[in-house]
Amino acid sequence: MDFLQRSLDGLLEAGPYALVGLGLTLGFGMLRRVNLAYGAGAMLGAYLGSWLHVRLGWPALVVLPCVVLATALAGLYVQWLCFHDADRSIGTPQRASMTVSGADAREVVALASSFAVWMQLEQLCVNLLPRHLNPFPDFAATHEWTLGTLGLRPDRLGMCLLAVALVLAMTRWMNKSRTGLALRATADHPLAAHLSGLRVPALQRLGFVLACGLSGVAACAVLALEGQVTPMFGMWMLMKGLAAAVIGGLGHLRGVLLGAALLGVVEAHAQALLGPLGRDAATWGLLLLALLWRARSPASVLPGGLHA
Amino acid sequence: MLEIQGLACAYGKIEALREVSLSAKAGEVTCLLGPNGAGKTTLMMTLAGILQPTRGSITFEGENLLGLSPAQIVDRGLALVPENRLVFPALSVRENLMAGAYRRKDRAAIANDIEQQLDRFPRLRERIDQLAGTLSGGEQQMLALARALMSRPRLLLMDEPSVGLAPKVVAEIFGIIRQLHAEGTSIFLVEQNVHMALKVAQHFFLLQQGRVTFSGTPADLAEDDVIQRAYLAGTDHSRTAAAVA
Numbered sequence: 031m032d033f034l035q036r037s038l039d040g041l042l043e044a045g046p047y048a049l050v051g052l053g054l055t056l057g058f059g060m061l062r063r064v065n066l067a068y069g070a071g072a073m074l075g076a077y078l079g080s081w082l083h084v085r086l087g088w089p090a091l092v093v094l095p096c097v098v099l100a101t102a103l104a105g106l107y108v109q110w111l112c113f114h115d116a117d118r119s120i121g122t123p124q125r126a127s128m129t130v131s132g133a134d135a136r137e138v139v140a141l142a143s144s145f146a147v148w149m150q151l152e153q154l155c156v157n158l159l160p161r162h163l164n165p166f167p168d169f170a171a172t173h174e175w176t177l178g179t180l181g182l183r184p185d186r187l188g189m190c191l192l193a194v195a196l197v198l199a200m201t202r203w204m205n206k207s208r209t210g211l212a213l214r215a216t217a218d219h220p221l222a223a224h225l226s227g228l229r230v231p232a233l234q235r236l237g238f239v240l241a242c243g244l245s246g247v248a249a250c251a252v253l254a255l256e257g258q259v260t261p262m263f264g265m266w267m268l269m270k271g272l273a274a275a276v277i278g279g280l281g282h283l284r285g286v287l288l289g290a291a292l293l294g295v296v297e298a299h300a301q302a303l304l305g306p307l308g309r310d311a312a313t314w315g316l317l318l319l320a321l322l323w324r325a326r327s328p329a330s331v332l333p334g335g336l337h338a
Numbered sequence: 339m340l341e342i343q344g345l346a347c348a349y350g351k352i353e354a355l356r357e358v359s360l361s362a363k364a365g366e367v368t369c370l371l372g373p374n375g376a377g378k379t380t381l382m383m384t385l386a387g388i389l390q391p392t393r394g395s396i397t398f399e400g401e402n403l404l405g406l407s408p409a410q411i412v413d414r415g416l417a418l419v420p421e422n423r424l425v426f427p428a429l430s431v432r433e434n435l436m437a438g439a440y441r442r443k444d445r446a447a448i449a450n451d452i453e454q455q456l457d458r459f460p461r462l463r464e465r466i467d468q469l470a471g472t473l474s475g476g477e478q479q480m481l482a483l484a485r486a487l488m489s490r491p492r493l494l495l496m497d498e499p500s501v502g503l504a505p506k507v508v509a510e511i512f513g514i515i516r517q518l519h520a521e522g523t524s525i526f527l528v529e530q531n532v533h534m535a536l537k538v539a540q541h542f543f544l545l546q547q548g549r550v551t552f553s554g555t556p557a558d559l560a561e562d563d564v565i566q567r568a569y570l571a572g573t574d575h576s577r578t579a580a581a582v583a
Contacts, residue, residue: 208440211429211433211436211437211440212437212440214426214428214429214433215426215429215433215437215440218426218427218428218429219424219425219426219427221388221420221424222420222424222425222426223426223437224386224387224388224408224409225386225388225408225412225417225418225420225424225486226412226437226438226440226485226489227408227409227412227413227417227438227440227441227489228409228437228440229407229409230408230409
């Protein structure tokens with residue numbers, strides 16, 4: 031019975047993981063570059079939220095949209111600073127005849143500079159609110175539902191439903207809308223998108239900012255259950271998000287749900303068997319396995335583009 | 339219709355185009371010939387706004403095209419069918435066509451145009467919901483052409499539509515080029531397949547090492563001894579090299 035309860039707890043953990051991974055997988059799908067400042071941007075939004083909540087006493091329903099907006103703006107800043115060059119230079123004929131993939135200097139620069147921005151944004155947060163624990167609008171449930179002998183936290187369940195709803199809504203929007211088509215086309219083949227008359231720089235910016243906005247939603251949802259935000263939050267978001275997104279197949283929107291569920295369940299069992307360190311080991315182990323498995327199947331080595 | 343004057347384009351220190359001047363008339367098929375490495379694709383990418391020239395001017399219907407973004411150039415009525423097709427591999431055939439019409443807002447007319455392209459290319463109709471990456475080379479070439487036509491271009495730019503395709507498919511593609519010309523579409527075509535190009539084009543230019551070295555009608559081309567030696571003699575060789583590459 032312990033096993034069942036742990037599995038259920040782990041599965042419910044998938045809600046936060048999927049929410050966090052969704053923005054990362056979308057951002058990667060758009061530009062094929064991992065944004066290391068992903069968690070830090072959301073953390074900045076969350077710290078601003080905490081500041082508005084504590085210092086100015088703003089109500090939760092105003093604070094949460096502000097967090098999402100601030101995170102999206104932080105994303106715009108990161109894109110402008112680190113990922114801007116991806117626009118035009120992609121279209122030289124030498125690259126045109128290749129599929130646009132593989133590492134080049136610009137990708138390394140984007141990765142390294144986004145790491146620098148991560149540190150910068152984290153420092154900004156700590157300067158804004160130097161304490162380790164900072165209050166955040168709290169929506170945690172005070173009681174637990176019981177299913178026979180199993181306990182179920184309704185707030186966790188709500189988070190899972192939110193994650194599923196958001197992933198499905200994003201998938202549908204990507205598949206059905208005109209802008210969704212343009213985003214997928216840009217992610218799929220930037221040069222072909224240029225030639226089809228798509229405004230590639232604007233679309234790349236939109237996709238990136240959208241991804242960061244989603245990370246703001248994820249941060250709100252996760253922190254509303256915790257009721258507080260710490261300086262470790264940015265790191266937590268990047269690591270869990272990256273693990274869920276990579277396991278689910280980077281760039282694959284619905285895959286995030288699967289990756290998050292797998293991660294949650296394996297982590298819960300690892301924690302019970304081996305303690306908190308075992309939990310971390312499980313996260314890294316799964317991430318490593320996912321990467322190794324992906325590297326073995328040549329067709330899907332870091333698949334390009336977005337798959338809705 | 340299209341006027342190019344003294345155009346130069348470089349990758350770093352390597353000049354791909356040195357001094358290119360040529361023009362394309364409305365209602366005609368203009369063909370640019372040239373061996374591998376002559377700068378043909380560079381010229382097409384410059385026309386499409388992907389590459390920026392270092393010198394010279396490009397005007398289309400009297401309007402300067404330099405400095406415009408690729409999207410603005412599509413708006414002006416130019417559409418490039420790129421070398422090696424460059425379809426959206428992870429999008430379906432229908433989505434590829436819709437992406438080609440992205441700049442247009444008239445939904446009913448777009449749906450109508452998709453039908454028209456599917457009538458023109460029946461094989462695309464059979465594969466309408468298939469991912470473009472799973473199509474054969476010939477089908478991808480047709481899709482790239484149909485996608486470019488979806489923007490309703492006044493001048494269609496085609497970069498080596500025959501490359502890497504079976505002779506039967508090449509004949510099919512050139513049949514469609516003839517048909518488009520008959521419908522009044524102006525076409526600027528880059529080709530290495532001189533025999534096929536002779537059947538469709540009204541005016542020829544020859545590009546060698548970044549310079550235009552010949553301009554004339556098909557009759558001039560057949561008479562010009564220089565071209566026979568410089569280009570046609572080397573055709574089989576260069577095409578073999580392209581096939582190996």
